[in-house]
Amino acid sequence: MKKNIKIGLCGLGTVGAGVATLLQKNAQIIQTRTGLDINIVQAATIDPYDHLDVDFSNIKVTDSVDDILNNPEIDVMVELIGGTGIAKKIVLDAFDKGKSVVTANKALLAKHSQEIFSAAYGSKGLFGYEASVGGGIPIIRNIREGFSGDKIDGFSGIINGTGNYILSAMTNERTDFKTALKQAQDKGYAEADPTFDIEGIDTAHKVIILMELAFNALFDFDQLYIEGITGIEPIDIDLADELGYRIKLLGKALNTERGFEGRVHPALVKKDSMLASVQGAFNAISVFGNFVGHTMSYGAGAGSFPTASAVVADIIEIGRVLSIDGANSVQPLGVPFERLKKMEIIPVEEIETEYYLRFNIKNNNQLPPEIENILSKNHVNIQQELKSNQTDAENSTSFVLITQTAKEKDVRESLKIINSLPFMASPIKLIRVDP
Amino acid sequence: MKKNIKIGLCGLGTVGAGVATLLQKNAQIIQTRTGLDINIVQAATIDPYDHLDVDFSNIKVTDSVDDILNNPEIDVMVELIGGTGIAKKIVLDAFDKGKSVVTANKALLAKHSQEIFSAAYGSKGLFGYEASVGGGIPIIRNIREGFSGDKIDGFSGIINGTGNYILSAMTNERTDFKTALKQAQDKGYAEADPTFDIEGIDTAHKVIILMELAFNALFDFDQLYIEGITGIEPIDIDLADELGYRIKLLGKALNTERGFEGRVHPALVKKDSMLASVQGAFNAISVFGNFVGHTMSYGAGAGSFPTASAVVADIIEIGRVLSIDGANSVQPLGVPFERLKKMEIIPVEEIETEYYLRFNIKNNNQLPPEIENILSKNHVNIQQELKSNQTDAENSTSFVLITQTAKEKDVRESLKIINSLPFMASPIKLIRVDP
Numbered sequence: 120m121k122k123n124i125k126i127g128l129c130g131l132g133t134v135g136a137g138v139a140t141l142l143q144k145n146a147q148i149i150q151t152r153t154g155l156d157i158n159i160v161q162a163a164t165i166d167p168y169d170h171l172d173v174d175f176s177n178i179k180v181t182d183s184v185d186d187i188l189n190n191p192e193i194d195v196m197v198e199l200i201g202g203t204g205i206a207k208k209i210v211l212d213a214f215d216k217g218k219s220v221v222t223a224n225k226a227l228l229a230k231h232s233q234e235i236f237s238a239a240y241g242s243k244g245l246f247g248y249e250a251s252v253g254g255g256i257p258i259i260r261n262i263r264e265g266f267s268g269d270k271i272d273g274f275s276g277i278i279n280g281t282g283n284y285i286l287s288a289m290t291n292e293r294t295d296f297k298t299a300l301k302q303a304q305d306k307g308y309a310e311a312d313p314t315f316d317i318e319g320i321d322t323a324h325k326v327i328i329l330m331e332l333a334f335n336a337l338f339d340f341d342q343l344y345i346e347g348i349t350g351i352e353p354i355d356i357d358l359a360d361e362l363g364y365r366i367k368l369l370g371k372a373l374n375t376e377r378g379f380e381g382r383v384h385p386a387l388v389k390k391d392s393m394l395a396s397v398q399g400a401f402n403a404i405s406v407f408g409n410f411v412g413h414t415m416s417y418g419a420g421a422g423s424f425p426t427a428s429a430v431v432a433d434i435i436e437i438g439r440v441l442s443i444d445g446a447n448s449v450q451p452l453g454v455p456f457e458r459l460k461k462m463e464i465i466p467v468e469e470i471e472t473e474y475y476l477r478f479n480i481k482n483n484n485q486l487p488p489e490i491e492n493i494l495s496k497n498h499v500n501i502q503q504e505l506k507s508n509q510t511d512a513e514n515s516t517s518f519v520l521i522t523q524t525a526k527e528k529d530v531r532e533s534l535k536i537i538n539s540l541p542f543m544a545s546p547i548k549l550i551r552v553d554p
Numbered sequence: 555m556k557k558n559i560k561i562g563l564c565g566l567g568t569v570g571a572g573v574a575t576l577l578q579k580n581a582q583i584i585q586t587r588t589g590l591d592i593n594i595v596q597a598a599t600i601d602p603y604d605h606l607d608v609d610f611s612n613i614k615v616t617d618s619v620d621d622i623l624n625n626p627e628i629d630v631m632v633e634l635i636g637g638t639g640i641a642k643k644i645v646l647d648a649f650d651k652g653k654s655v656v657t658a659n660k661a662l663l664a665k666h667s668q669e670i671f672s673a674a675y676g677s678k679g680l681f682g683y684e685a686s687v688g689g690g691i692p693i694i695r696n697i698r699e700g701f702s703g704d705k706i707d708g709f710s711g712i713i714n715g716t717g718n719y720i721l722s723a724m725t726n727e728r729t730d731f732k733t734a735l736k737q738a739q740d741k742g743y744a745e746a747d748p749t750f751d752i753e754g755i756d757t758a759h760k761v762i763i764l765m766e767l768a769f770n771a772l773f774d775f776d777q778l779y780i781e782g783i784t785g786i787e788p789i790d791i792d793l794a795d796e797l798g799y800r801i802k803l804l805g806k807a808l809n810t811e812r813g814f815e816g817r818v819h820p821a822l823v824k825k826d827s828m829l830a831s832v833q834g835a836f837n838a839i840s841v842f843g844n845f846v847g848h849t850m851s852y853g854a855g856a857g858s859f860p861t862a863s864a865v866v867a868d869i870i871e872i873g874r875v876l877s878i879d880g881a882n883s884v885q886p887l888g889v890p891f892e893r894l895k896k897m898e899i900i901p902v903e904e905i906e907t908e909y910y911l912r913f914n915i916k917n918n919n920q921l922p923p924e925i926e927n928i929l930s931k932n933h934v935n936i937q938q939e940l941k942s943n944q945t946d947a948e949n950s951t952s953f954v955l956i957t958q959t960a961k962e963k964d965v966r967e968s969l970k971i972i973n974s975l976p977f978m979a980s981p982i983k984l985i986r987v988d989p
Contacts, residue, residue: 141703141845148705152770233896240891249700255846257700263888264699265684265692268576268866270583275988335587335889336897344902354944355912355983358954362940364910369988381899386988387910387956393852394988396831410576411690411853411863417828418849428846431703453698454770456675461668462771464816467779475799475822477790505797509789519793521822548790553710553804553821553829 121194124157124438127187127218129209130199131164131171131180134223134250137427138197139173142434149431152454155438157431161187188212195437197430198222203230210235214242219441221433223250223426229324229340232331245440247433252325253278253402255425256418257432262332262406269408271333273373273380276404277397278325280420281316282348282368284308284400286385290356290365291398296349308400318347319368319383326370330381333406334374338381346384359387365395393417468528473502473552476520476534479511479544486518487542497533499525515544521552556629559592559873562622562653564644565634566599566606566615569658569685572862573632574608577869584866587889590873592866596622623647630872632865633657638665645670649677654876656868658685658861664759664775667766680875682868687760688713688837690860691853692867697767697841704843706768708808708815711839712832713760715855716751717783717803719743719835721791721820725800726833730788743835753782754803754818761805765816768841769809773816781819794822800830828852903963908937908987911955911969914946914979921953922977932968934960950979956987 126142128135139159142149150156158177162168163184168175184205187193196213198220200206206224213220215238222228228235228251239246249259253276262271277283281303288299300317303309315321323345330338348368359366364387373380388394393415397403402420407413419425452459478490491501500523507517522530534547561577563570574594577584585591593612597603598619603610619640622628631648633655635641641659648655650673657663663670663686674681684694688711697706712718716738723734735752738744750756758780765773783803794801799822808815823829828850832838837855842848854860887894913925926936935958942952957965969982 137845145703145705145844149703152702236887236894237891240885255843256849257696260695260700261692261851264871265695265867266863267587267870267888268580268584269863270580330899331894332887334897335887335893336895338897338899342899342901350983351985352983354942354952355910355985357944358912358940358942358952359910359985362910362938362954362956364987366985367988371988375900377904378900379897380905382902382905384986386986388988391831391833393828393831396826396828398826408690408863409580410572410859410866412857412860414691414851414853416696416849416851419847422847424845425847428701428704428843431845432700435702436699450675452671452767452770453702456672458770459671459766460771462769462773462814464765464773464777465810465813466777467817469812470815470817475790475794475797477793503797505793507789507793509792517789517793519797521797548785548787550786550790550794550801551819551821552799553802553806553823 121442122155124155124434124441125192125194126157126159126197126434127190127193128159128162128197128199129184129187131162131166131168132199133423134426134430135199136171136173137423138199138430139171141424141427141431143174149435151458153435153439154455155435155442157434157438160193161190163187184209188216193218194441195219195221195434197434198224201226203227207231211238214238214244217243219244219246219437221247221430221437223430225251225321225324225328229327232327233337245437247437249433250426250429252328253404253416254418254420254422255428256402256404256416256420257429258329258404258416259332261416262329266406266408266411269410271374272407272409274329274333274404274406275369275371276402277367277394278370278402278404278420279316279322279368280400280402281309281313282322283397285317286348286351286366286368287398289351289353293353295353296351317349319345322368322370322383326372326381326383330372330379333372334379342381344382344384348385351385363390364388365390367394468531470527471524473524473554474522474530475550475552476522477548478518479515480518481515481542481544483516483542489540490537493536494533497529499529499533513544556877557590559590559869559876560627560629561592561594561632561869562625562628563594563597563632563634564619564622566597566601566603567634568858569861569865570634571606571608572858573634573865574606576859576862576866578609584870586893588870588874589890590870590877592869592873595628596625598622619644623651628653629876630654630656630869632869633659636661638662642666646673649673649679652678654679654681654872656682656865656872658865660686660756660759660763664762667762668772680872682872684868685861685864687763688839688851689853689855689857690863691837691839691851691855692864693764693839693851694767696851697764701841701843701846704845706809707842707844709764709768709839709841710804710806711837712802712829713805713837713839713855714751714757714803715835715837716744716748717757718832720752721783721786721801721803722833724786724788725791728788731784731786752784754780757803757805757818761807761816761818765807765814768807769814777816779817779819783820786820798825799823800825802829903966905962906959908959908989909957909965910985910987911957912983913953914950915953916950916977916979918951918977924975925972928971929968932964934964934968948979
């Protein structure tokens, strides 16, 4: 029964650094849940790494991935170099050596899926690629395990954060494509060469991976229809808005009676749809199953920490299988029973949030100043005030205050006093604001 | 290596009938993916079942759950009776006999979590309870396996479809609580006794389950703060709207430095937030991890088929473990390699969708009728038309047509003809509408 899982990390860029940070920062919680000690024993990089917030005292750093491939103590090879060159060789070699592999490399999986999956299935090593689509969103697990009983009819998603950031900026700030792209580059959301993102190629890579998973088949990347967002003009965003739509870059696939559709292109989506409300660099994928119906998974589609979260979830799953002693690799509550402590919930009086307070005031055109005074004395401050334009049968008027973050205890104490004042037509209505 | 998984089904109500239907309708796809034949061999019900769309020729129906508990060939006991009476006995007895258990019973898990999980951990049977929270949404898997490397900081969700249906109706139709409740009951979204839903108790059951899973601890149901939606008045919905909010019934928990918060109450959420756009009987749960950041899972929170999807996903996972011959219980693409066929993607010309077509017309105040004629001849019909109020430097005007569903081939054929007409100031802009 293996309890020490030894990781070889190829690549110490954005995601690699995130994985190293997570494994160190959350080591205790991972150990508690799984009983596993997961450590990076060796890392390969050709770039400087001294500036990273990672403790390298137990990590041997090399500039050659071969050192990792040839290190017999390594259980899991984590490939975070990207691209289809050296990364392909590393993954195939690792499977050949019977090592498990975790990767975030969508281009590799999309362009060489037959070769990579063939090697994965043929190896005694296990394979995790959750981070290849949707960053930290567990979309691979959702389709493969969450909807394992469903025929998947199709999916449709915003799976390129850069493209969505640009379209969101064009929509919210009425800028043109070039300005929005420049802004995305300045803020680090788009690379110096943004071709893969703005031409829809990155989205297409992810569509192929999701299609293979959802439809349990292999596909040719070259058969996908791919259209990017470079042709979207402000006038289209304006006119779509007037018609009740937002423009989003969608990756979409359908399992139809006539065969499989697969395509990437900008699309108008209804403003009140879930996908329309996905802003900035976030991702969301709608999946349609013949029993589960419409589902959607949302989260950060890229970035160091969210992508690291997905990489580490894959490492943990592989660690669980490698450490199996009984049949049940995942505990019902995600942690062994003896580590489940009984815990207390804090009384609601102790919570802090914002509050909507509605005061129904007799015969009055304005909110009596006593109210704010009492609230203020009890450390409850106001951020917004509104007077209702409705007057009820008893000629009383409703005023709303939205408080700043305050203690429930202080709010209740204030309301008790205010409720006893003579100008109150009915008890104060309290609704908590979820910030 | 077990390939036939035999199910005993306790309860043939809404969800039980859905599970039986799914296992029969999707038997072939489940067999292809997993190699498993999953069959209900015995079902217990005290109600009529002849009207169900289920083939009972190979299912023995009994009116006594003891017949199922005492049937030695049954691998997985599926408990869909609900409540904390007979259901509790069935689950504990099944674990005691070493049978695996799948349940959708949130009340049972919330009120007796210590007893139930203690029995589950102590049994050689496995335990699935994905359907107990969020219907078809794989929220249990997401937290337990998708975010297994994250410290979960908290979650906040709309996890009661009835309550959300009522609040959505009050918001969209400006009705009062009683009218909306009556409407929910008439449409089958609320039960004759709606207490559990409108008083927040059903939400609270689910909050306790998610807290135990997210925070890897056990909690007391009685320590939760619970407030329902019966006190929400139309004026609060109106005033919240003016202030930029919607009112939703939230189940929320936080892991703070001071301890664990857990609460259920109506809350104002910002209109442009993801949770605000959750309409009707749908559910959505935001989960916050210390590395993954903000994620959200959305889908049908109840109903026969979505809940059946979650129950069957649990059955399949248990079946996979029972049938394990190697270490890797889930195949990388969810299906054995030899069943992965290479498939074709349909050329984009063959797809059918709606189209946004923008025509830039020279010196013209209206859309030349030739355009609609040409489209119509090519079977492309119009559902919406809009004239831009912007005129560009060359004094040309943009007109938009949104088509009804049409073939891409027909649209392209029409545009080729129209683009050659003398009044066109620039090529037509085509953007697909995602219906």
